[in-house]
Every structure is written in C-alpha cells, then in structure tokens.
Amino acid sequence: MTCNEIENRLPAYLEDLLSPEERKSITGHLASCPRCSRSFAGLKKAEELVQGLGEVEPPPFFEQRIMSRVREEAAQRQGILRRLFYPLHIKIPIQALATLLVAVLAFHIYQTGEPEMKQMAPLPIPLTELGKGKGTADSPKTLVSPSAVTPVKRAPAGDLPEKNQRRFVAPPFENGGKEGRMADSRAPIREERPSAMKPAAPVMAAREKDVPPVSAEALDKAQERAGKQDADKAPETLLPEQKRKERMADTGAAAGESRKTMSAPSPSRITAAAAIKRSVMDLTIQVRDTDVAIREIETRLGQVNARIIERQHRRGSEFLKAEIATQNIAALLDLLEAIGRVNLETSPLVVPDGNVTVSIKIVSHP
C-alpha cells in the first residue's frame, strides 16, 4: 500500500474496523514511515481535541423562554376554537347563521305540515245551519273539546263558499270524524279535520235519523242560507252536530251507510273547484293480515272500476296506488272500511269528472 492509501485508511484503523491483515500491514508501515506516523498522531490528537471540547451551558431561564413561546403557541391554537364563541365580532355571524337556520327549518316544517294546516281553515256555514236544523232536538252532550272547534266555527261568513269548495273532500269526513271521536285527547289539529270537512256530515246525520236524504240542491240552498247567517251563531249549532258524529262512531254500520250518501252532494260542490289540480289521496288502512287484506282491497278496487297503477312492499307494509273516478271514492272508502280501519292522511281536491290517484298504505294492526 502507498502512503496515500494508508492515510485514507487511518481513521478506520483508529476505530479498529479493518481486517487483521490490513491492520498488521498498516501497523508495520506506521513503524517505518515518519510521514504516515505523524499523520496518524495528528488524527488521534484531532479526535482527542474534539472530544475534549467542553459543553456550553444554556443561558439562564432558557427553559422558561422556550416554554413561554410554546404556551403562546398553544394559546393561539386553543384561541381559534374559543374565539368562535366568545368575541362579538365572531359571535354575530354565528347568531345570524343560527337565525337563518331556524327560519329555514320553520319554513320546512310549515311545508311538511301543510295539509294539516289547511285543514284548520274556517268551518263551512252550511254545516252549522244544517246542524242547527236537525240537531237541536238532540241533547247537547259532547265529547269534543270546544277549544278545538271554536276557531273553525268563528270563521268569517264571507269566506265560506270558496273555502267550502276548496276544502271539500268527499270520502275523508267519516275517517276524520272517527278519529276525532275515538281519541278525544288528541291534538286539536286532528280534531279539526272533520270540522273542516263539514259538508257531508249533516247529510250523514240526516240519514242516521231517517230523515229524507239531503240532495245536492238542498245542500246548495243551505249553503246560501248560511252565507246570510251571523257567524256567531255557529258555536251553538256545532255541538249537536259533533254529538251526532259520536253516535255514528258507536254504530259502524250506520257510519258506513251514511257514507254512501256522500256521493250525492259531492259533484255539486266540486263544480266550483274545477280549477284545483290536486288529485292525490293518501290513506292508511290498518288490518289484521296484510296479505289477505291486499287481495281483498284489490278486489274492492276492481268493484269500483279503479285501475291499479303500482304495488309495493316496504318494511312489512304494503302499498297500493290506484286511479279511480271521483264519483267512486265514497264507495271505495265504504268498501275499505269493511276491511279495516281507514285513516285518511291527505285528502284530494278533485275535479268533478276527473280521476283521483288513491295511495293506500296497508299496515298490520293486530
């Protein structure tokens, strides 16, 4: 090996990282070469000097200085979250955002609950008129909470003809009435539904008492008279009418029978509502056995010339959608009542000669 090669290997030699042969060779060379020997000594001395370098001490309060910076940093991080809620300049946008959120939610809730809200519209006068005529003989016992119906009864008379037409729904009265009767502890909104659908109720009451059926013309006349009536008289006349409905609940057959009469007044009332396009009716029927019930319902739909559009099965419930002529709705509801308990979810505003889409949800209710 040349002196240069030896010199390059001296650090490894110093750390004892060479093979025994190389080590022996270098040891021999160092003994005979003053230049390499001096280089080796210099290397050892350099290492010694470096390792002998003293340690410097941190300045006073070095740890405190570092930690104050670290705490500052930590406070800044926490501050981001805290500032969102504490200082006003950030809080105001949050409040504004919250207000907006509440407004959007309220609008959404209103939209969702729209059908029920509409049902709370003023009570048609013809009902009160008829109720007064036919029902004053009845004792005024009632289970219906007056607070639930009062707003309806006090509706301005001027609004009545139009509202009456808009609210007219042929089949749902009985269902709504039943609900009101069966659960008198229910929320007023549910109670008011039958009241909003008054036109048929007097007819049913008349039927029940074996009075001659009320014709469409008679109803129209009654309506006209109602327009002239003072609206304040309505509360007096409503109670007997409600009572009559209760009695109907006691005798299911009577209810079914009275419902049949509804097809008579319907067309005449609907005429004015011809422009209203909504023609979907959602109803739920509670039955013991959905499989049996769905077959029966299909048969019944056939009997009233309804055309089944859709059939679905979802989470233990059956869904049927059918198209039916407006005049057959009442008949269909009668037939369905015989199968199970019918609850009307939304009622259609129908066109007189048109069709209505009936969406039936069949749920099991042992």
Next chain:
Amino acid sequence: MPDNPDPVDAHNRTIADDDAGFVARCRRGETEAFSVLVRRHQKKMLNVAYRMIGDYDEACDVVQEAFLSAYRAIGKFRGDARFSTWLCGIVLNHSRSHIKRKAARSRREAGSLDDPVKSKDGSFLNEPRSQEGSIVERLEKRELEAKVQECIGFLDGEQREVLVLRDIQGFSYEEIGVMLKLPAGTVKSRLFRARSALKDGLFRVLGDLR
C-alpha cells in the same frame, strides 16, 4: 434519559424511551409536559447547535425555534425513534437553515478582517504557523477550543454534522443514520473523511499537533 443513548438495534426496533410518557401527554394537549422535555434536552440540543453554528447566541435562538417546531409537530412524531433523536434532527435542520442564511448574508456583506481567508490550496493565510513548543503551552485551553471550533466550522456541512453528532455528542451510527436518513456505512465513511479533514485543518491552524 441517558446522556449517551444506547445504539438502536437494527433488528429489534423496540426502543426504550424515557420521554415517551411526556410525549404522549403533549400529544393530548398538555403543554406543561413539554417543559419536562425542554428541561431534559435543552443542553444537548444547544451544544449540537453551537458546534454546528459556532455562535452561542445564534445557537440559543436556533434551539428555541427548534423546540417550538418540535412542539408544533409533536403530533407527527410516530415514536419509531427516540424523542431525543427526532428532536436532534429538527435542531440540525434549523442549524443548516441558519448557516445557509448566514452564508448568504455574509456573501452580500464585506468579509471581516478577522475572518480566516482560504488560499487557492485551501490553507488559511492569516493564521499563525508557529511550530515552537506544544500547543497546550502555546494556547490557553479556551483559545484552543475556539480554534478547534473554528476548524469544525470550516468543514463541509455534511462532514460537520456527523463529526458533531458522533465525536462531540456521542450519538450512535444508527441514530445518526436516522437523523440524517443515511445508512450507517455512509455515516462512517463520511465521519472518517470529516476526521481527516479536521486533522488537516488543525495542522494548518495550529501547526504540529503533537
């Protein structure tokens, strides 16, 4: 924590680290746990930075920044090395950046008359080359250390790092490899070149080292 960490076993990556508990507390947001880590490592980190930079005050600033960086990034510390090794890597990074900035600044400014000037062959022209007597006799210890530090400062940055970490701070080759992301063999060869270069530099500055 031991002053000289045990070598990391390449085959067994389980590393006993006395700092692990405090690191975990810091990660959970306990700022005060970090003060223990600062107390434990401030001196070693300061010495690494000082030997790298060669200026005490600047080293203090660099270490302070490095600790702050470590605090910010402690969530990223995965625990596959000792905390001290990870922290030393951060100090080295900050030291390197500082040296670069300083070099750029000094290029823009006029060089000091006291600065050693390299000749074409790399020797230092303004250094005395006294050959008389032993170096211990010629120079006070403090002066000697200053000269050694100066020579360390003239080393290439990569060589300086391994020399400071191994010969001054006593880190193992494996730990240095982790810090510098280099294989242990490369660390060794770089260290040997650093030692030879330092010896040559000391010859030039101090004369015969005997």
